[in-house]
Amino acid sequence: MSVKDFTANVISKTPIVPDGNYTNSKASGVWDLSEHFDLVKGGNWPNAANVLRALFMGGEPSSGSRTNAVDQLEMASAGNATDFGDLSATKNQGAACSSATRALYGGGAIGGAEVNVIEYFTIANAGNATDFGDLAAINYQLMSLSNSTRGIFGGGTESSASNRIQYVTIASTGNTTDFGDLTVTKKLGATAASSTRGVFYGGDTNVIDYVTIASTGNATDFGDASITNDRLFGSSNSTTGVFAGASQTDGTIYKITIASTGNDSSFGGDLSDARIKGGSTSSPTRGFFGSGQNNSDVRTNTIDFITYSSAGNAQDFGDLSGAYGSFVRATSSAHGGL
Numbered sequence: 001m002s003v004k005d006f007t008a009n010v011i012s013k014t015p016i017v018p019d020g021n022y023t024n025s026k027a028s029g030v031w032d033l034s035e036h037f038d039l040v041k042g043g044n045w046p047n048a049a050n051v052l053r054a055l056f057m058g059g060e061p062s063s064g065s066r067t068n069a070v071d072q073l074e075m076a077s078a079g080n081a082t083d084f085g086d087l088s089a090t091k092n093q094g095a096a097c098s099s100a101t102r103a104l105y106g107g108g109a110i111g112g113a114e115v116n117v118i119e120y121f122t123i124a125n126a127g128n129a130t131d132f133g134d135l136a137a138i139n140y141q142l143m144s145l146s147n148s149t150r151g152i153f154g155g156g157t158e159s160s161a162s163n164r165i166q167y168v169t170i171a172s173t174g175n176t177t178d179f180g181d182l183t184v185t186k187k188l189g190a191t192a193a194s195s196t197r198g199v200f201y202g203g204d205t206n207v208i209d210y211v212t213i214a215s216t217g218n219a220t221d222f223g224d225a226s227i228t229n230d231r232l233f234g235s236s237n238s239t240t241g242v243f244a245g246a247s248q249t250d251g252t253i254y255k256i257t258i259a260s261t262g263n264d265s266s267f268g269g270d271l272s273d274a275r276i277k278g279g280s281t282s283s284p285t286r287g288f289f290g291s292g293q294n295n296s297d298v299r300t301n302t303i304d305f306i307t308y309s310s311a312g313n314a315q316d317f318g319d320l321s322g323a324y325g326s327f328v329r330a331t332s333s334a335h336g337g338l
Contacts, residue, residue, distance in 0.1 A: 052076050053123055054281045054332040055084060055103050056290050058092045059324035061299055066090035066110070071320050072126065073290075073303065075283040075332065080318040081290075081303065085128045088119055092327035093188075095144035096279075097151040098123065099170045100333045104132060104151050107139040114140040114157070118168065118176070123333045133175040136166050141187040141230075145198040146170065147213045147337040154182055154191075154200050154219075161185035161204075165211065165219065180218040183209050190234020190280070192241025193337035194258045201243050201256070201264075204230040208256070208264070213337070223263040226254050231327075233271075233280040235287035236336035240308050242267055242287045245276045248295040253306065253314070258336070268311025272304040279328030282335045285309070290320055291328045299325030 052075040059067050068090045071081035087105060094108025106118040116138045119129035135142075135153060142156025153176065154165045163185045166176035182200060189203025193213065200209045202225035209219035225243070232245040236258060243264065244253045251274035253267040271289060278292030290303040301322060304314035320328075 051124070052283050052332070052334045054283075054288060054330055055096070055098075055121065055123065056081060056279050056320055056324060056328050056330045057096055057103075057105050058087055058090070058094060058108065059279070059291060059328040060092045060326035061322065061324060066092050067322070067324060069322065069324065070121070070129075071324075073288070073318070075286065075288065075334070078317050081320045083321055084126045085121065088117070088129050088131070089115075091115070092329075093140040094329055095142045095153055095156070096329040096331040097144040097146035097153075097170075098331040098333065098335070099146065099148050100338050102170050103331050104144075104146075104168070104170060105129065105329060106144060106151075106153050107135050107142050107156065109140045114138045120173075132173045133168065136164065136176050136178065137162075143186075143189050143191050143200055143203070145191040145193040145200075145213075145337060146331075146335075147193060147195045147198075150213055152179060152198055152211065152213060155186040155189065155203065157187050161187060167216075179216045180211070182219045183207060183221055186230075188230035188232065190232035190243050190245075192234055192236030192243075192256065192258055193335070194236070194238045195337055197258055198337070199236075199241055199256065199258060201225055201234055201241065202227050202229070202232055204228070210261070222261045223256070226252075226264050229276060231276040233278055233289045233292075235280040235282040235289070237282055237284050237287075237308050238336045241336070242306060242308070244271050244289060245278070245292070247274070248276055248293060248297075249274050251275070251314075267306070269306065269313040272314045272316055273300060273302055275300060275302075277326040277328075279324075279330035281330040281332040283332065284334055284336075288317065288330070288332075289314060290330060291324045293326055
């Protein structure tokens with residue numbers, strides 16, 4: 001294929017080849033108007049806002065320390081993460097969720113104090129966080145999930161362990177609204193989502209709950225988790241949720257089918273480095289697991305991934321820009337809820 005064919009007759013002194021999957025790429029130059037019209041109508045116009053991008057936020061690089069750093073990861077091809085911007089403060093143990101265009105980070109711990117602040121980023125544009133609103137109460141160790149419209153926060157630690165579920169409309173700003181309750185109190189579990197259903201997996205319990213994202217009401221029992229550790233990885237595409245972080249010596253990956261109910265089962269592989277307390281997110285085809293602590297309590301900057309359609313061990317993808325360590329939070333512009 002010629003450069004001209006690949007760039008759809010872009011007219012420029014130096015032809016610009018898209019930097020990834022064609023419709024999710026950045027390309028510049030002077031375009032022939034008829035070509036532009038055909039590409040836009042066909043949904044194939046290159047758009048930087050459509051890049052498959054993950055954000056990894058905050059964390060505990062070493063015991064007692066925290067970071068406000070945010071990294072971006074281009075998920076279509078292997079490589080290292082790069083700097084994106086900063087959270088409003090150094091924090092960890094919050095929760096992250098997103099639409100295709102906006103990423104939210106809610107709650108967390110700053111030093112010895114916990115907060116109820118929600119802030120957001122525009123995923124296509126590197127930069128620092130902007131205030132969004134507040135959670136219903138000061139909360140850390142909570143979980144979150146989302147579809148293209150709603151971000152949902154569940155559980156965590158308020159003045160004590162919580163079963164509260166609350167939500168926001170991602171495209172606007174403002175405080176959370178009550179959604180309902182989890183079936184049990186839980187914290188530091190993992191989540192998965194399709195566009196219609198959100199799943200809260202494990203935590204300091206083996207209970208798996210689910211909610212219908214577009215409605216409100218209490219969670220319903222889904223089944224049981226094989227992992228009872230409360231420092232989990234979890235990611236999903238639109239059909240499959242995958243979870244890991246049983247311990248610092250057990251990297252086993254488990255899976256569920258989001259549209260059904262029942263106990264989890266083995267995915268058929270392990271993390272590349274058994275660890276806990278990391279951040280995880282997904283593209284439509286891959287689940288990503290970043291940072292965490294390994295068996296020697298060493299904070300790592302490893303990013304590995306699985307392919308949802310193929311059972312097997314996680315593979316190396318690249319590295320975060322630093323050893324973000326414990327309780328990194330991650331989300332993306334193309335996770336299972338979108």
